[in-house]
Amino acid sequence: MRYLPHTDADRRHMLRAIGVADVDALFRDVPDSARLDKPLDLPRHQGEMEVERAFARMAMKNLSAGCAPFFIGAGVYRHHIPAAVDQLLTRGEFLTSYTPYQPEVSQGTLQYLFEFQTQVAILTGMDVANASMYDGATACAEAAVMACRVTKRRKVILSGSLHPHYRSTTETALQYTDMKTDLLAPDPMGMEDLIGRVDSQTACVIVQNPGFFGGIKDLTPLADACHADGALLVVAVADPVSLGLVAPPGAMGADIVVGEGQSLGVGLGFGGPGLGLFATRDRYVRQMPGRLAGQTADIDGKRGYVLTLSTREQHIRREKATSNICTNSGLCALAFTMHLTLLGETGLTRLAEINHANAVRLEQKLRRIKGARVLQRSYFNEFALYLGDEVDAAVVVDRLADKGVLGGVPAARFYPDYEELVPVLILAATETNSESDMDALVAAIEECL
Amino acid sequence: MPESFPISGTISGNRALQIEEPLIFELGSDGRLGVDLPDPAPVDEDRLAGCRRQGRIGLPDLSEPQVVRHYTRLSQKNYGIDTGFYPLGSCTMKHNPRLSEKMARLPGLADLHPFQPQKTVQGALEVIDSLAGWLKDLTGMPAVAMSPAAGAHGEWCGLMAIRAYHEDHGQGHRRRVLVPESAHGTNPASAAMCGFTVDPIPARDNGRVDVDALKAKLGDDVACIMVTNPNTCGLFEDEIIEIARATHAAGAFFYCDGANFNAIVGRVRVADLGVDTMHINLHKTFSTPHGGGGPGAGPTVLSDKLAPYAPLPFVVHGEGGLRLVEHVAEAGGAKPFGRMKGYHGQFGVFVRALAYIMSMGSDGLRQASTDAVLNANYLLARLSDVLTPSFDGPCMHECLFDDRFLKDTGVTTLDFAKAMIDEGYHPMTMYFPLVVHGALLMEPTETESKETLDAFVEVVRGLAFKARSGAAADDFKSAPRYTPRRRLDETLAARTPVLRWKPGANATAQAAE
Numbered sequence: 001m002r003y004l005p006h007t008d009a010d011r012r013h014m015l016r017a018i019g020v021a022d023v024d025a026l027f028r029d030v031p032d033s034a035r036l037d038k039p040l041d042l043p044r045h046q047g048e049m050e051v052e053r054a055f056a057r058m059a060m061k062n063l064s065a066g067c068a069p070f071f072i073g074a075g076v077y078r079h080h081i082p083a084a085v086d087q088l089l090t091r092g093e094f095l096t097s098y099t100p101y102q103p104e105v106s107q108g109t110l111q112y113l114f115e116f117q118t119q120v121a122i123l124t125g126m127d128v129a130n131a132s133m134y135d136g137a138t139a140c141a142e143a144a145v146m147a148c149r150v151t152k153r154r155k156v157i158l159s160g161s162l163h164p165h166y167r168s169t170t171e172t173a174l175q176y177t178d179m180k181t182d183l184l185a186p187d188p189m190g191m192e193d194l195i196g197r198v199d200s201q202t203a204c205v206i207v208q209n210p211g212f213f214g215g216i217k218d219l220t221p222l223a224d225a226c227h228a229d230g231a232l233l234v235v236a237v238a239d240p241v242s243l244g245l246v247a248p249p250g251a252m253g254a255d256i257v258v259g260e261g262q263s264l265g266v267g268l269g270f271g272g273p274g275l276g277l278f279a280t281r282d283r284y285v286r287q288m289p290g291r292l293a294g295q296t297a298d299i300d301g302k303r304g305y306v307l308t309l310s311t312r313e314q315h316i317r318r319e320k321a322t323s324n325i326c327t328n329s330g331l332c333a334l335a336f337t338m339h340l341t342l343l344g345e346t347g348l349t350r351l352a353e354i355n356h357a358n359a360v361r362l363e364q365k366l367r368r369i370k371g372a373r374v375l376q377r378s379y380f381n382e383f384a385l386y387l388g389d390e391v392d393a394a395v396v397v398d399r400l401a402d403k404g405v406l407g408g409v410p411a412a413r414f415y416p417d418y419e420e421l422v423p424v425l426i427l428a429a430t431e432t433n434s435e436s437d438m439d440a441l442v443a444a445i446e447e448c449l
Numbered sequence: 450m451p452e453s454f455p456i457s458g459t460i461s462g463n464r465a466l467q468i469e470e471p472l473i474f475e476l477g478s479d480g481r482l483g484v485d486l487p488d489p490a491p492v493d494e495d496r497l498a499g500c501r502r503q504g505r506i507g508l509p510d511l512s513e514p515q516v517v518r519h520y521t522r523l524s525q526k527n528y529g530i531d532t533g534f535y536p537l538g539s540c541t542m543k544h545n546p547r548l549s550e551k552m553a554r555l556p557g558l559a560d561l562h563p564f565q566p567q568k569t570v571q572g573a574l575e576v577i578d579s580l581a582g583w584l585k586d587l588t589g590m591p592a593v594a595m596s597p598a599a600g601a602h603g604e605w606c607g608l609m610a611i612r613a614y615h616e617d618h619g620q621g622h623r624r625r626v627l628v629p630e631s632a633h634g635t636n637p638a639s640a641a642m643c644g645f646t647v648d649p650i651p652a653r654d655n656g657r658v659d660v661d662a663l664k665a666k667l668g669d670d671v672a673c674i675m676v677t678n679p680n681t682c683g684l685f686e687d688e689i690i691e692i693a694r695a696t697h698a699a700g701a702f703f704y705c706d707g708a709n710f711n712a713i714v715g716r717v718r719v720a721d722l723g724v725d726t727m728h729i730n731l732h733k734t735f736s737t738p739h740g741g742g743g744p745g746a747g748p749t750v751l752s753d754k755l756a757p758y759a760p761l762p763f764v765v766h767g768e769g770g771l772r773l774v775e776h777v778a779e780a781g782g783a784k785p786f787g788r789m790k791g792y793h794g795q796f797g798v799f800v801r802a803l804a805y806i807m808s809m810g811s812d813g814l815r816q817a818s819t820d821a822v823l824n825a826n827y828l829l830a831r832l833s834d835v836l837t838p839s840f841d842g843p844c845m846h847e848c849l850f851d852d853r854f855l856k857d858t859g860v861t862t863l864d865f866a867k868a869m870i871d872e873g874y875h876p877m878t879m880y881f882p883l884v885v886h887g888a889l890l891m892e893p894t895e896t897e898s899k900e901t902l903d904a905f906v907e908v909v910r911g912l913a914f915k916a917r918s919g920a921a922a923d924d925f926k927s928a929p930r931y932t933p934r935r936r937l938d939e940t941l942a943a944r945t946p947v948l949r950w951k952p953g954a955n956a957t958a959q960a961a962e
Contacts, residue, residue, distance in 0.1 A: 001813045003544055003736075005898035006820055014823055014899060018830040018843075026822050026843045027716060029685035034721040036815075042586055045810035048548050054807060055800070059557025061572030063565065072562045075791060082484050084517055086554070092531025093524040096545050098875075099742035104932040105870055108527035109741040112520070115473050118949040122507045128948045134598035134744070137791035165791040172760070172787025176612050176644040216498045247500045260791070270573050271563030271792025273598065273744035285946065291742065296942035299927075304934035308942040314601070314638035315881075319647045324638035326601045331740030338520060341473050342483035344510035353489035360492050378498035401566040409564040416776055431486065 001045055063406065065268055069437035069444075070406045071362075073382045073428025074212070074414075075136065075163045076271055077239045077263035079351070080432055085265050085338045094334055099327065100293075103306045109330065110305035113293035116337040123243045123340075124257040125250020126279035130290035132333040133325060136260030139276030140166040140206060140236055141173035142289045142323055143256045146280075147204030147232045148179050149322070150287050155180055155201045159194060160187030161211030164414040166236055166258075170206070179203070186415050188384050188424055190215035190376045195225040202231040204256070209235055209249065210242055213411075213426065214383035215376035223253025232256060239263045240277065241430075242380040244352025256280045264343075265335030275329035275336060286312060289323035351431060355381035358429040358438075365442045366427075369449070375424070382428040384411065391449060393425040399448040400441075407441050467933050470522040474950045477509020483516050507952070526933045527741070528875050534901050536828075538847045538878035538890025539633070539681060541711050541733035543821075548808060549737065549801035558800055563792040567773055573796065574771035578764050580803045584729060584748055587814070588710075589720030592756035594749045595763065596794040600708055603728025603747030604639035604675070606760060606789060610726060610751060611673045611702045612643045613758040613786040623672040623701065629658050631682060631884040636675045636706060645672055652884050656682040656840040656849075660692055667699035677706035678722070679713065681882040683825065683847035683890070684840060693723025702726065702755070710734045711894075712822055712846035715815030725752040731795075735802035746795035746802070757783045762793055820895035821846040824902060828891055831906045835913040839885040846894075852887025854913060859922030862887040865912060867936065870929040872908045 006014075011023070020026060027035070046054075065078055072078070089095070093108060100106030100113075113131045120129035133139040140163075144156045156174065158167050158181055171181050184192050190213065194205055205226055210216045219235060226233045235249035237259035249257045262274035280288055286309065294308035314321040343351060359381045363374050371388030385408070387393055393410035400407035411424035429438070454460055462469050495501065511519070528535070535542035553559060561573050577595055584593045594610075597603035608626070615623045626640040629650045637647040648666055653659045658676060674696050678686045686692065693703045705719055705727035711734040713719075719727050731737050732745030739745070751759055762775045763785075773793065774780050809817060822845050829838060829848035837853040852862045866876035866889075878890040893902060915921045929935060 001809065001816060003546060003809070003896055004813070004816060004820055005896065006823075010899040011820075011823060014827045018823075018826045020826075020843070023819050023823055026826050026845075027685070028843065029687040030713070030717055031687070031690050031722075033690065034717050036716055036718065039715055039811040039815045040586060040718075042583070042811035043807070045813040046807055048808070051548060051804055051807045052552070055552045055555060055558070055804065058572035058575050059555045061575065062557045062561055063569035064556045064560040065562055065565075066556055066560050070562075072564055074564050076563055078560075078562070082513075084483075084513055088517065088520045088524070090550060091521070091524040093527035093529045094520075094741055095550075095738045096529035096531045096542075097527045097741045098535070098537055098540055098542060098739045102528075102866070102870065102876055103937045104867070104929050104934055105528035105875060106526075106741075107933050108523035108525065111470070111472070111523055111526070114948075114950070118472075118474065119508065121949050131742075134602065135791045138598065138602075138789075163791070165788060168761075168788040169790055172609070172789060173642070175787060176609070177642070178644075216496075216500050218498065218500050243502070244506065245502060246497060247502045251503075268560055268562050270558070270561040270570070270796035272790075272795045273746075273797055274791070275744070285948070292946075292948055294942040295947035296938045298934040298937045300935055302934060304937045306937045306939050306942045308939065308948075309946060311943070313634075315634040317638070318634045319637035319641040321634070321638045321641075324601045324605060324635050324642055325599075326633075326635045327599050327743040327745060329744045330742035331738070332744055334520075334741065338516065340508065341511055341519070342513065342516050343508075344477065344481065344483060345506050345508040346480065346482055346510050347484045347486060348506065348508060350486045350489060351484075354486060356495065356497070357490040357492050360496060361490060363496075378496050378500075380497070398566055398568075401569050406562065406565055406569070413564065413775070416778065 065406060068404050068406045069440040071408050071427045071429060071441055072406055074409045074426050075165065075238045075260060076268055077428060077430060078268055078432050079241060079263050079430050081265055081267055081339060082342050084342060085335055088338055089331065089335055100307060107304060110293050112334055112337055114295060114305050116333045117293060119337055119340050120277050120279050123240060123248065124279045125248030126257050127282040128285055129279035130288055130292050132328040133276030133278055133290050134329060135274040135276045136236065136238065136258060137166045137169035139258040139278045141170040143234045143258045144170050144174060144204060144206060146256065146287055146289060147234060150284055151203045151230060151232060153201055153203035154178055155182055156203055157182045157194065157197055157205040158184060159207040160184040160192050161213065162206055162208045162236060163212050163238055186418055186421065188213045188375050188421065194222055198225050198229050198231055200229055202229060204232040204234050206234040206236065208238060210246065210380045213376060214379035216246060216378040216380060219252040234258065241352055241355055244348040245356055246380055261332065261336045265339035266332050273329055273332055275332035287322065290325055291328045354431045358433050362429045362438050365438050368442060369446055381430055385425045385427055387423045387425055391423045393423055396445060396448045400444050403444050405441055405444045407445060466525065468522050470519060472950050473511060473519060474509050476515055476519065477511050479510055481510040481512045483511050483513045533873055534897060534905055535875040536877050536891040536893050537875060538892040539708065541892060541894060543736055543894035544896035545736055545738040546805055546808065549804040552804040553797050553800040571770050574764050574773060576799055576803055578771055580799050583806050584750060587714055588750045589718030590750035591753050592751040592759060594751060594759040596760055596789050597728060597747035597749050598790050598795055599745045600728055600730045600747045601635035601639055602789060603749040604635055604706065605642055606749040607704050607726035607728060608639055608643045609786045610755040610758040614755055615672055617784065623670055625671045627663060627666055627671060627674040629676060631680060631882045632675060632677060633681060656684045657686050658692060660688045663692060664695050667695060667701065669700060671699060671701040673702040673704050675704045675706060677708060679709040679845040682840060682849045683844040685845055689722050708733065709846060712818055714818045715811060716818055726750060726755055731798050731802040736805045737798050737801040744795055744798060746798035758786045761785045761788045817895045824893040824895060824897060827902055828893055832909055835910050847890055847892035849885060850889040851885040855916055858916045858919060860916040860925045862889055864925035865916065867928040868912050868925050871931050874905060
């Protein structure tokens with residue numbers, strides 16, 4: 001077996017050195033009733049060719065995004081990833097290293113995490129960011145818990161503009177604690193009144209900007225209202241490419257920014273793994289969950305990096321830790337930071353402009369469809385399209401797929417209980433969409449209505 | 450022409466292949482590009498609701514060759530499994546097959562969106578379903594929740610299912626969780642997230658759970674016990690069946706921390722031990738890369754009693770193919786406790802784990818756990834006369850030593866570990882588990898050859914003799930010497946946190962301010 005170096009002679013020699021007759025003796029503590037004497041009746045080992053064939057068969061059963069006019073977003077975005085990202089990502093020193101607990105042999109990981117933290121802080125307009133969390137949804141739940149810890153309050157208001165998975169992940173995280181969620185109805189029109197709900201019991205309000213249904217808001221008045229009542233404003237960002245063009249949450253008064261980093265460097269990957277972005281103000285650093293890389297010096301006075309402020313974390317604080325998280329999404333954070341480094345100021349700004357221009361172009365083309373309208377005036381690269389009375393967006397999406405078009409997500413997939421969302425289709429446009437893709441989508445929708 | 454140069458050392462500060470590398474923020478120059486993008490189409494009127502960003506973002510501009518060199522140089526400052534032996538106990542640093550990477554990059558698996566119509570992703574659902582099938586077969590358990598993103602996330606999953614079960618059966622008052630003192634810190638932290646209180650169980654002198662103490666603590670307010678098996682000392686809990694029996698008799702559940710499942714795959718099914726739920730670290734047992742600290746995945750197996758509470762989403766076999774259940778209403782009467790993360794789990798990790806499992810097969814998986822245990826016992830046998838093993842008898846996949854062998858030498862476990870770095874090895878896990886003094890926990894894994902182990906043994910023996918010679922403490926204290934950076938000041942980092950670069954920061958002295 002190609003991953004196992006021992007020969008039978010090696011094994012015999014080692015057993016002799018240990019002083020046992022056979023390897024079963026090493027398992028003597030396993031109760032007899034639980035011992036398996038032979039391999040389970042399951043398929044045996046296979047060579048690379050056989051495994052590749054099996055995966056090729058499974059891959060062929062899927063319609064991959066690159067093979068279709070593709071307009072799906074809803075929290076996971078298809079952006080072009082420069083070739084250098086994946087080539088560098090597979091370097092074994094990155095891929096096969098562990099958490100950088102021994103900093104002298106982990107300066108590569110620690111420095112890129114420090115650079116990543118800086119990029120996320122800059123991009124979100126915040127003071128400081130952690131080394132990443134599992135994904136945007138778990139980062140959002142962690143932000144709710146942190147806000148309760150900071151304010152010593154128990155009520156978390158979840159906006160109807162927030163990604164439904166972020167909402168349900170946060171609700172799940174709080175359900176067996178003394179923290180409570182105040183869940184607003186989904187808000188496809190961007191009309192909800194959050195300011196009116198903030199009170200002296202509120203730990204935080206969590207909104208998404210641009211919202212799940214596309215709309216962009218100046219959150220400054222909401223931030224002011226939160227702060228007037230002693231609450232925090234948490235802002236989620238689903239596509240960090242938007243921050244190339246849209247004012248960052250930090251500039252609008254956010255106290256915590258969470259987000260999904262997948263759209264830079266990581267690719268679609270059927271939704272996982274991604275990476276949770278988490279940024280906040282300096283004054284809350286010690287209340288922050290998750291791993292942090294920090295700068296220091298070595299005994300020769302040279303600049304270097306270590307994991308730091310670990311007294312917040314579970315391996316020291318156990319049940320009193322800020323979170324049970326014991327990892328970050330290191331390799332995805334590396335992909336993110338490499339993609340963003342390649343883009344730089346100039347590239348990210350241009351990429352964001354292209355995304356916005358493509359979304360505007362798509363909206364213009366969709367106007368041809370009788371009865372259809374984009375629900376909100378503002379958006380970045382994604383919007384909610386009302387397809388017309390009596391139209392079931394899920395049926396349309398299903399028929400589009402039959403034509404080889406991956407044309408958005410029906411809003412009802414997330415909110416099956418909201419009748420008014422049945423005709424709503426969520427569509428995203430990125431730099432990967434050509435003019436002909438857009439024409440194909442519009443034509444296909446017309447045929448499917 | 451008078452120019453200054455150092456008498457010793459190099460002019461650049463570099464040492465051959467060890468090249469100093471600035472931060473990206475110190476490399477950028479406005480107007481460079483690392484990605485060529487077309488000009489954006491003109492937009493008559495933007496739709497940004499007056500929220501257009503004002504001024505510069507503040508990111509550096511670099512060209513592609515600069516970027517490639519930057520990350521290549523950073524990679525050269527890292528030690529990975531590909532570099533050498535990495536006996537980091539409890540972390541299972543084994544070879545990461547490249548076939549798994551190749552499969553995860555097939556466009557038909559990588560370039561899929563989680564919200565495509567389900568009929569267009571039947572192959573992806575088949576990957577999830579096939580892996581779930583293997584995990585159930587290998588553990589003997591009837592159900593598995595695939596969405597947990599990591600080991601700690603899986604712990605939380607199992608505990609949430611337990612809490613949901615108790616709430617649903619009028620047992621919501623069961624809030625106490627019994628956790629051995631040797632447990633990983635995530636265990637109590639995960640319990641706290643479910644509103645549970647943690648009650649520690651002491652260990653016996655032989656490194657196992659004190660079963661009498663555990664029984665004395667059981668009661669009708671106990672929700673579950675959390676026991677790692679094989680445990681964090683690398684030992685199999687020999688009274689596990691009695692522990693499970695007593696726990697069940699008290700109306701509580703048995704959460705098994707499956708971090709060390711790699712020691713017993715194919716040789717023991719945890720269902721036969723009386724386990725009700727256990728997470729499986731795919732990044733340990735099934736060889737998906739650790740990636741410098743994630744991403745991993747922590748699918749969590751569940752007994753029949755707990756299965757109805759498994760979180761959303763999950764895959765079921767339906768008419769016309771596989772179906773992803775995303776809402777309670779579609780769950781066929783099940784009572785999912787909620788949703789743990791976005792989308793459908795760590796799919797890219799699933800592909801890698803399944804490729805590994807299919808490569809190994811039932812025979813290879815059993816041989817892997819056997820060789821892992823063999824290798825650990827070989828290290829234990831060959832080092833026992835110079836180091837101080839903490840417990841008698843054979844170990845499982847890792848061997849634990851404490852620092853008695855360093856008594857009165859002036860050398861600590863930390864110093865010993867740092868000296869190993871200079872010898873070209875990644876150190877073992879230090880100071881964990883907490884139940885022995887100055888722990889050195891070594892996990893060789895099955896993918897290391899006898900030659901590698903023999904060479905390592907010679908080095909460790911040499912270092913032990915050197916430490917005990919009594920004259921080498923200063924030498925140990927000043928290790929490592931040959932790394933890109935020597936010992937780093939962690940106190941300074943925590944006392945004056947510098948967690949990001951800022952414009953105008955001095956490249957050399959910022960931390961010392």
